[in-house]
Amino acid sequence: MxxxxxxxxxxxxxxKLNKVVSDSRGALCELAPAGFSDGFFSSGVKNIHxxxxxxxxxxRGGHYHLKQNENFYTLSGTSLxxxxxxxxxxxxxxxxxxxxxxxxxxxxxxxSPAYTIDSGGLAQIFVPAGVYHIFSPLTDEKLIxxxxxxxxxxxxxxxxxxxxxxxxxxxxxxxxxxKFI
Numbered sequence: 648m649x650x651x652x653x654x655x656x657x658x659x660x661x662x663k664l665n666k667v668v669s670d671s672r673g674a675l676c677e678l679a680p681a682g683f684s685d686g687f688f689s690s691g692v693k694n695i696h697x698x699x700x701x702x703x704x705x706x707r708g709g710h711y712h713l714k715q716n717e718n719f720y721t722l723s724g725t726s727l728x729x730x731x732x733x734x735x736x737x738x739x740x741x742x743x744x745x746x747x748x749x750x751x752x753x754x755x756x757x758x759s760p761a762y763t764i765d766s767g768g769l770a771q772i773f774v775p776a777g778v779y780h781i782f783s784p785l786t787d788e789k790l791i792x793x794x795x796x797x798x799x800x801x802x803x804x805x806x807x808x809x810x811x812x813x814x815x816x817x818x819x820x821x822x823x824x825x826k827f828i
Contacts, residue, residue, distance in 0.1 A: 651768070653760075655746075657732045658739040659775040662746065663687060664768030676769040678720060678793075687773045690716045690797035700724070700790040704783060704825050710805045711779040715798040719772040719780075724790030725749035725763065726782045727823050729816050733808060734777035743815045748772070753785055757822050779808060781816065783825040 653662040666677040679685055683692060700707045711733050719728070729745045747753060747761040748770040762770040774780055784790040798804060810817070813827075820827050 653762075655730070655744045656739060657730055657742045657744050657778060658737050659773070660730055660732075660744060660778055661687075661773045662762060663771045663773075664762055665771050667764050667767055667769050669764070669767075674764055676720075676722070676764060678769070678771070687718050687771060688795065692795045692797065693799045694794075694796040696794050696796065696800075698782075698792045698794065700726070700782070700784045700792070703785065703787050704823075706781050706783040706820060706825050706827055708781040709779075709827075710807050712776045712798075712804050713806060714776050714804050715796050715801075716776055717774045717780075717797070718795040719774060720769060720793045721749035721782075722791045722793055723750060724788040725751050725753060725785045726790050726792060727759065727785055727820075727825065728772070728780060728782040729819050730774070731779040731808075731813065731816050732777070733779050733806070734775075737777065743819070745819045746770070746772070747785065749785075749790065750788065751786070759819075779813075779816070781820070781827075783820065783823070785823060
């Protein structure tokens with residue numbers, strides 16, 4: 648598992664499983680084993696931020712970026728993340744992908760792949776510009792998602808698709824009883 652790179656059905660949306668060392672005291676999770684020279688950081692890092700979700704079943708995010716690429720890590724809690732390719736010139740435009748990442752693999756992943764710390768790998772997800780992303784805690788534990796972003800924060804870089812453009816995303820969220828707001 649460690650070191651494995653997983654391609655998704657969305658061009659450029661890639662998951663790498665980084666090393667986890669666990670014992671009775673907890674876990675050490677490598678975020679960037681090769682430092683910023685890792686190919687996942689080829690577009691650079693100009694902002695590092697954390698998004699914290701405190702309520703199970705309430706979605707956060709729900710946008711895509713026009714320029715910014717991101718590397719996501721779920722460090723605490725377990726999250727469902729749903730992606731949709733909104734890039735007009737992408738060979739995978741319109742494709743949807745969902746994944747469960749974080750601390751603990753759920754008993755029922757409802758058809759989504761799950762990459763969790765308790766299974767021996769920390770998921771690093773590279774999200775290219777133009778790929779929509781929304782996430783929600785699947786457990787009562789506070790969810791902490793960290794992002795290494797290629798651009799400084801710029802409100803004009805955010806795009807929010809209309810609800811009618813997100814019916815497939817909404818269907819996945821509803822399977823997990825996540826409120827789409």
